Amino acid sequence: MGTLMAFLVGGLYAAAIYMIMRRSIVKLVIGLVLLSNAANLLIFTSAGMTREAPPLIPLGALQPDGVVADPLAQALILTAIVIGFGVLAFAVVLIHRAYEVVKADDMDQMKDTDT
Amino acid sequence: MGHTSVLLALPIIIPLLSGALSLIYWRSRKAQRIIGVLGTTALLVLSGMLVAEVWQHGIIVMHMGGWQAPFGIVLVSDMLAASMVFMTGISAVTTAFYALGSVSKRHEHFGFYPLMHLLLAGVNGAFLTGDMFNLYVWFEVMLVASFALLILGGERAQMEGAIKYVALNLVSSAILLSAIGLLYGLTGTLNMADLGYKIGQLEDDAMISVVAMLFLVAFGIKAAAFPLFFWLPASYHTPRVAVSALFAGLLTKVGVYALFRVFTVIFPFEDTFAQSLLVWIAALTMVTGVLGAAAQFEFRRILSFHIVSQIGYMLMGLALYSPLAIAGGIYFIAHNIVAKSGLFLISGLVYRFKGSYELKELGGVYRQYPILALMFLICAFSLAGLPPLSGFFAKFLVIRAGVEAHAWWLVATALAVGFMTLYSMVKIWAEVFWKEQEVCHIKPPRKYRGGTRIMYATVIGLALLTIAMGLAMEPLFLIAQMAAEQLLNPAGYIEAVLGETGLGAREGATP
Numbered sequence: 001m002g003t004l005m006a007f008l009v010g011g012l013y014a015a016a017i018y019m020i021m022r023r024s025i026v027k028l029v030i031g032l033v034l035l036s037n038a039a040n041l042l043i044f045t046s047a048g049m050t051r052e053a054p055p056l057i058p059l060g061a062l063q064p065d066g067v068v069a070d071p072l073a074q075a076l077i078l079t080a081i082v083i084g085f086g087v088l089a090f091a092v093v094l095i096h097r098a099y100e101v102v103k104a105d106d107m108d109q110m111k112d113t114d115t
Numbered sequence: 116m117g118h119t120s121v122l123l124a125l126p127i128i129i130p131l132l133s134g135a136l137s138l139i140y141w142r143s144r145k146a147q148r149i150i151g152v153l154g155t156t157a158l159l160v161l162s163g164m165l166v167a168e169v170w171q172h173g174i175i176v177m178h179m180g181g182w183q184a185p186f187g188i189v190l191v192s193d194m195l196a197a198s199m200v201f202m203t204g205i206s207a208v209t210t211a212f213y214a215l216g217s218v219s220k221r222h223e224h225f226g227f228y229p230l231m232h233l234l235l236a237g238v239n240g241a242f243l244t245g246d247m248f249n250l251y252v253w254f255e256v257m258l259v260a261s262f263a264l265l266i267l268g269g270e271r272a273q274m275e276g277a278i279k280y281v282a283l284n285l286v287s288s289a290i291l292l293s294a295i296g297l298l299y300g301l302t303g304t305l306n307m308a309d310l311g312y313k314i315g316q317l318e319d320d321a322m323i324s325v326v327a328m329l330f331l332v333a334f335g336i337k338a339a340a341f342p343l344f345f346w347l348p349a350s351y352h353t354p355r356v357a358v359s360a361l362f363a364g365l366l367t368k369v370g371v372y373a374l375f376r377v378f379t380v381i382f383p384f385e386d387t388f389a390q391s392l393l394v395w396i397a398a399l400t401m402v403t404g405v406l407g408a409a410a411q412f413e414f415r416r417i418l419s420f421h422i423v424s425q426i427g428y429m430l431m432g433l434a435l436y437s438p439l440a441i442a443g444g445i446y447f448i449a450h451n452i453v454a455k456s457g458l459f460l461i462s463g464l465v466y467r468f469k470g471s472y473e474l475k476e477l478g479g480v481y482r483q484y485p486i487l488a489l490m491f492l493i494c495a496f497s498l499a500g501l502p503p504l505s506g507f508f509a510k511f512l513v514i515r516a517g518v519e520a521h522a523w524w525l526v527a528t529a530l531a532v533g534f535m536t537l538y539s540m541v542k543i544w545a546e547v548f549w550k551e552q553e554v555c556h557i558k559p560p561r562k563y564r565g566g567t568r569i570m571y572a573t574v575i576g577l578a579l580l581t582i583a584m585g586l587a588m589e590p591l592f593l594i595a596q597m598a599a600e601q602l603l604n605p606a607g608y609i610e611a612v613l614g615e616t617g618l619g620a621r622e623g624a625t626p
Contacts, residue, residue, distance in 0.1 A: 020286065025278060032285045039292040046300025073299065076248055080292055083255045087288075090262055091281055097266070098274040110275040113349045 005045040012038035036084040047073030120177035126239040134232030147228040155211040159204035169197040174611040185309040191245035194598035199242045202452045206364040213573045214357040216566025234260035247305045276350030283346040287336035294329035308612035338370030341400040352415035356463025364456040379602040393434040398528045401427030405535040414462040414472040441599035443512030450505040457494040457577035478552030488548045493578040495540035505584035
């Protein structure tokens with residue numbers, strides 16, 4: 001499972017980087033979506049995956065018995081997903097507005113502020 | 116303990132509260148302006164108290180929600196964090212006052228004030244947190260606010276600049292998040308102090324270098340270090356001047372701060388690949404920044420490129436990694452916030468009077484506005500590093516540390532870049548202030564309402580501050596030295612955060 005996830009994460013990163021390097025701005029944003037998902041899955045994988053062991057403490061006990069899944073990594077991912085969602089919502093609105101102003105979906109048409 | 120730890124949370128709570136209040140009074144410009152001034156002034160006062168408290172009692176720690184250290188999130192203030200928060204306060208107050216005169220009604224209706232407060236909360240949170248993931252969250256808070264501030268007004272140049280800024284900063288955030296994920300997989304903790312302790316015990320050197328490199332790249336983008344700085348000169352000259360000044364003062368410095376923090380407390384840095392790399396990065400950042408500026412003929416673009424070159428000096432302080440060098444780097448950050456904000460605000464005043472940022476179109480400002488010209492001269496010479504201004508001592512400390520470390524070519528680069536900085540500043544002086552304005556075909560954009568006086572006052576305040584920071588070098592140097600000592604002895608930081616209880620808990624908490 002870990003190996004499979006590693007390939008999945010690697011594939012996502014590769015796809016994200018490919019999309020980011022395209023000239024189209026829409027594809028740039030798609031690349032950013034993939035990149036943030038890749039990072040989330042990376043946290044999930046690197047924190048270690050434990051199957052069928054929810055981190056629940058039995059009634060009356062003070063700590064869970066045996067090995068349980070790590071809830072912190074999932075909390076981190078949840079936070080990162082929410083943040084990523086907010087930021088991407090902004091990015092989508094931004095490219096829409098930029099398209100209205102610049103009238104082009106092409107990074108090569110956006111060189112005015114470069115030197 | 117009680118009131119000091121509240122002091123630690125207030126630099127975050129006050130901007131958040133002021134931002135929320137500004138949102139409530141969305142329709143009332145007057146209320147938003149009053150809240151802006153009061154909120155930032157309160158921030159400045161409290162951050163001053165925080166510096167005094169850390170100066171007297173050492174590192175202050177607050178365990179959020181009463182959860183003990185490696186498990187809960189902590190806020191930590193050592194001298195570096197406290198002085199950075201104080202500089203944020205200074206930057207915030209000047210921006211808030213300057214904005215009273217410069218930010219137009221339209222931009223205020225777009226929510227300038229709430230966003231400014233949110234940005235300040237993000238910046239202070241990043242300075243004060245003692246948890247890696249929390250650092251990421253504060254970075255995002257800061258970024259989202261800065262995205263919105265950057266496109267306030269929605270001009271074409273702003274859109275183009277914002278796309279580059281947003282894209283590169285999101286990539287940087289994704290890299291940071293990946294690094295945090297790997298670090299958590301490696302150590303099972305995210306608390307900075309706990310990480311510092313556990314990284315020292317790990318055997319897996321290769322993986323540690325990988326994670327350290329990821330952090331270097333992520334924070335390098337945010338700090339605008341070579342070769343990752345291209346978003347900065349493409350975007351910083353596009354928003355309102357008050358926004359530019361706030362960005363120039365704070366945003367990149369947060370990245371630099373994070374590098375200082377991560378490579379002192381968490382990762383072993385001395386004699387590693389990261390250190391030798393950072394020496395090169397520092398030198399190349401200085402050179403490319405200043406050469407970029409030399410090629411520019413737009414007031415704010417020159418200043419933007421100089422932000423990049425000044426970042427090089429700060430990184431040089433970290434790269435040399437001696438107590439003097441780190442103290443110098445910290446002092447440099449403080450100096451740069453003042454001088455750079457001042458220069459941006461002056462460019463805004465010139466625009467108000469003359470209606471342009473292009474050096475070729477400007478001229479004759481010295482004849483008409485001699486006080487403004489004098490203020491520019493002070494800030495520009497401070498940036499170039501002429502005594503007795505703050506820039507001189509900042510450069511002196513870093514370069515002296517370079518001499519002591521026998522890093523001769525780094526010293527030579529730093530000195531040469533200093534001269535080049537002077538060249539750029541003299542270029543602005545000659546073009547904007549000294550020469551006669553040729554044809555007066557440009558006009559100020561429209562008849563501006565009042566408030567010029569208050570804009571003048573903030574600029575004069577910053578110029579006086581850079582003089583004062585130069586003249587009162589001794590106490591400031593002691594503060595920087597204390598910060599450097601705390602950074603170079605992370606044991607003190609680790610003990611302050613984890614304490615006795617943490618020590619016991621740590622044994623049982625291995626993943």
